[in-house]
Amino acid sequence: MLLQTADQPFNDPAFLFEPKIDGHRLILSRSQRETRMWTADRTECTRQYPELYPVPIDGDVVLDGQVACHVPENSRTCTHLVKERLQLKKREKIAAHSFHNPVHYVIWDILYLNGRDLRTLPLVKRRSILEKVLAENDRFALVTQVEGNGEELYRSVAEQSMEGIVAKRKDSLYVSRRSSDWLKICARGS
Structure with a gap:
C-alpha cells in the first residue's frame, strides 16, 4: 500500500493519523x-x-x-x-x-x-x-495513532523535527498500489 501526498495537515473523523517514522x-x-x-x-x-x-x-x-x-x-x-x-x-x-x-x-x-x-x-x-x-x-x-486530529499531531511532529505524518482512511482496504486512502504530509523543511 503506497502513499499519495497531501499538501497540508487536516482534521477529519474518517481518518487515523500516525507519525511518519x-x-x-x-x-x-x-x-x-x-x-x-x-x-x-x-x-x-x-x-x-x-x-x-x-x-x-x-x-x-x-x-x-x-x-x-x-x-x-x-x-x-x-x-x-x-x-x-x-x-x-x-x-x-x-x-x-x-x-x-x-x-x-x-x-x-x-x-x-x-x-x-x-x-x-x-x-x-x-x-x-x-x-x-x-x-x-x-x-x-x-505505531501511535490519533483519531481525527491530524493538525495537532502534525504540529507535534514538526516541533520534534520529525519527517511528517500519515493520514489513513479508517475504512481503507489494503491494496498493493498507490492509494488516496493513505496520505503522507511532510513537515516543512523535511
Whole structure:
C-alpha cells in the first residue's frame, strides 16, 4: 500500500493519523517458524535484522511497518543508521550492530494471520486484530495513532523535527498500489 501526498495537515473523523517514522519500509513474514523480510522495492533483507527473527505473535503472519534505529544519546530515530545497517554484508558486522545498536520494528498493519488474508478488512478492524495478537516488546511496537486530529499531531511532529505524518482512511482496504486512502504530509523543511 503506497502513499499519495497531501499538501497540508487536516482534521477529519474518517481518518487515523500516525507519525511518519524515520527508517525504511519493511514487510515481515513468518511462516512455519521461518522469518523473512523485504524492503519496499521487494529486496530481501532477512539477514540484515537477526534481532527481528523472534516475532512476538503466535502462528504465521505478514506485517507491514517501518524498521528504525534509535540514536543512543537521544532515543530519536535516524534514517542514516538504518541505511548504514541495510548496506552491511559481513555476518560479523551485522551481528555486532544487532547487539550494540539493534533496530526496532514499528508496525502499522497486519496483512495475513494464520492462513487468513486480512487485506480485505477495513483498517480499523486490521488494527484491532493486530493489537490483540502482538505482544509488544523492546524490538516490536505498534505505531501511535490519533483519531481525527491530524493538525495537532502534525504540529507535534514538526516541533520534534520529525519527517511528517500519515493520514489513513479508517475504512481503507489494503491494496498493493498507490492509494488516496493513505496520505503522507511532510513537515516543512523535511
